[in-house]
Amino acid sequence: MQVPMQQALASSHRRRFLGITGDDAIKCFFGGNAFIAIVVLFLICFSLGREAFDFPSQNLENLSDYRKAGLEYVDYLREQVDGFMVMSRFLNDIRLQQFKKLQAEGKSDNEVQTLLQPFDAFKDKFDGLISPHQSILSDWTTEVSDLKDRLKANEDALVSKRTLLNAGMKEQADAVEVAQVDFVKETATLRQSFPQYQELNQTLRGSLQELVGSLPTLPSSNLGVKLDRFKIWVSEYTATFPIVEAKMQAWDPSRPIPFYKSITAFLFGAQWVTASFWQDWYGLLPLLMGSICISFVALMIAVPFGLCAAIYVNQIAKPLEQGIIKPYIEFISAIPSVVLGFFGIAVLGRVIVVCSHWAIFSWVPGFPVDGGLTIFTAGCLLAFMSVPTIFTLAEDALNNVPRSYIEASTALGSTKLQTISKIMVPAALSGIISAILLGLGRVIGETMVVLLCAGNRIQIPDFTKGISAIFQPAHTMTGIIAQEMGEVVTGSTQYRALFMVGVMLFLISLLINYLAQLVVKKYKISIG
Numbered sequence: 001m002q003v004p005m006q007q008a009l010a011s012s013h014r015r016r017f018l019g020i021t022g023d024d025a026i027k028c029f030f031g032g033n034a035f036i037a038i039v040v041l042f043l044i045c046f047s048l049g050r051e052a053f054d055f056p057s058q059n060l061e062n063l064s065d066y067r068k069a070g071l072e073y074v075d076y077l078r079e080q081v082d083g084f085m086v087m088s089r090f091l092n093d094i095r096l097q098q099f100k101k102l103q104a105e106g107k108s109d110n111e112v113q114t115l116l117q118p119f120d121a122f123k124d125k126f127d128g129l130i131s132p133h134q135s136i137l138s139d140w141t142t143e144v145s146d147l148k149d150r151l152k153a154n155e156d157a158l159v160s161k162r163t164l165l166n167a168g169m170k171e172q173a174d175a176v177e178v179a180q181v182d183f184v185k186e187t188a189t190l191r192q193s194f195p196q197y198q199e200l201n202q203t204l205r206g207s208l209q210e211l212v213g214s215l216p217t218l219p220s221s222n223l224g225v226k227l228d229r230f231k232i233w234v235s236e237y238t239a240t241f242p243i244v245e246a247k248m249q250a251w252d253p254s255r256p257i258p259f260y261k262s263i264t265a266f267l268f269g270a271q272w273v274t275a276s277f278w279q280d281w282y283g284l285l286p287l288l289m290g291s292i293c294i295s296f297v298a299l300m301i302a303v304p305f306g307l308c309a310a311i312y313v314n315q316i317a318k319p320l321e322q323g324i325i326k327p328y329i330e331f332i333s334a335i336p337s338v339v340l341g342f343f344g345i346a347v348l349g350r351v352i353v354v355c356s357h358w359a360i361f362s363w364v365p366g367f368p369v370d371g372g373l374t375i376f377t378a379g380c381l382l383a384f385m386s387v388p389t390i391f392t393l394a395e396d397a398l399n400n401v402p403r404s405y406i407e408a409s410t411a412l413g414s415t416k417l418q419t420i421s422k423i424m425v426p427a428a429l430s431g432i433i434s435a436i437l438l439g440l441g442r443v444i445g446e447t448m449v450v451l452l453c454a455g456n457r458i459q460i461p462d463f464t465k466g467i468s469a470i471f472q473p474a475h476t477m478t479g480i481i482a483q484e485m486g487e488v489v490t491g492s493t494q495y496r497a498l499f500m501v502g503v504m505l506f507l508i509s510l511l512i513n514y515l516a517q518l519v520v521k522k523y524k525i526s527i528g
Contacts, residue, residue: 055496060262070144118216282497290474297379306390333388341452366468378454397431437516447478
């Protein structure tokens with residue numbers, strides 16, 4: 001009896017070596033890993049927040065320079081000229097449609113040119129009306145560009161002076177000259193030419209009204225609706241003249257910009273322009289809309305495929321089919337995203353372009369398309385990537401439904417389809433919704449596929465074209481970070497803006513995961 005007792009005591013002493021039992025060691029090991037994960041997450045959040053913290057102040061300085069140098073004043077006129085050019089391109093589109101229609105009717109090129117001659121003469125007169133505004137815009141642009149260069153030179157000199165003072169080099173710092181610029185005085189010539197601008201507006205308004213009154217008719221009557229729309233468009237355009245003039249009269253280069261503007265300009269800005277000779281803009285909206293549109297297309301494709309595959313494998317497929325289908329679907333997640341991106345460029349994008357010109361697909365909105373790198377292309381590939389996530393989690397949710405539910409439904413005489421649609425799917429709804437949300441998180445955080453296949457055009461899709469907007473190029477939040485971070489100057493406004501995009505992407509992913517956990521908690525079924 002004493003030998004086993006001694007062995008037990010020895011074993012107990014070994015387990016309590018240095019006062020630590022085996023349970024304590026296991027607890028320390030797993031708890032340490034959890035602690036490390038929390039620390040890493042904290043460091044990620046801290047680094048993102050620290051680098052993005054200075055963006056509001058830097059962007060505020062960027063916006064202040066935009067106003068002080070007079071660029072804001074000139075852009076009022078630039079927007080007016082750009083609005084006119086949009087109407088001019090609208091007329092070009094009408095002419096092109098008319099030209100193609102007449103050719104389809106069998107008319108020769110000479111006959112088409114003869115029939116379109118009155119419209120071409122009208123178009124030439126219309127384009128010439130904006131020339132005086134373009135001339136004054138060119139003069140103003142040259143003037144404020146010089147002022148902005150002087151402003152930037154002064155800011156660089158101030159930075160150099162501050163750097164030298166911090167380094168204790170006072171004599172060298174005193175040698176750096178910083179010229180004082182009176183922006184109110186420097187921009188006075190812009191405001192002095194305002195009466196001339198008003199006269200140009202009055203002339204343009206009268207000329208447009210007279211010219212639109214003599215708008216020629218087109219041989220094809222179905223384009224008359226667009227011409228009527230053009231007349232309304234011109235009327236709305238001339239109605240904006242007093243608004244632009246009021247903005248110019250109220251403009252003051254010395255008026256400070258509120259601090260919140262630097263945040264709202266980022267969150268709701270519709271432009272992302274960097275390294276511009278004119279003005280840099282950091283607007284999140286086109287990137288956010290691109291990410292949302294691509295994610296929407298991906299989920300519209302991935303959810304039916306992933307969910308239906310999960311239901312089939314879990315409820316209908318035979319063991320042999322399960323052994324084939326399930327591993328193959330899960331193998332998709334092992335394919336590198338860059339390989340899928342190459343596939344999208346080399347194969348899928350070209351196939352979409354070719355198929356869009358087939359007569360059988362002429363009913364598809366947006367077809368034919370000229371480029372294959374679009375929201376739809378990127379969405380299809382992301383759908384392919386997210387199917388394994390949705391499939392695996394949805395199949396697990398179906399597995400967790402108690403067997404008694406199926407047996408009770410079968411005993412009541414329900415068919416297989418009724419059991420699936422009325423019992424299985426509602427019972428596993430929390431897991432299915434969580435699978436969809438986590439699939440969304442997988443999609444919205446993808447970088448390489450969207451960078452290669454989305455077209456990378458930083459512009460909000462034209463939703464006025466309906467569902468055909470998905471065949472337009474777009475850019476995403478993840479794509480802009482991957483594209484610009486390698487070349488950006490550390491500490492610059494663009495550098496901080498990219499970290500702000502990263503913060504927004506982190507918050508979106510956090511929200512998606514929180515919603516997934518909330519759904520699980522709210523709709524969780526009790527098993528047992």
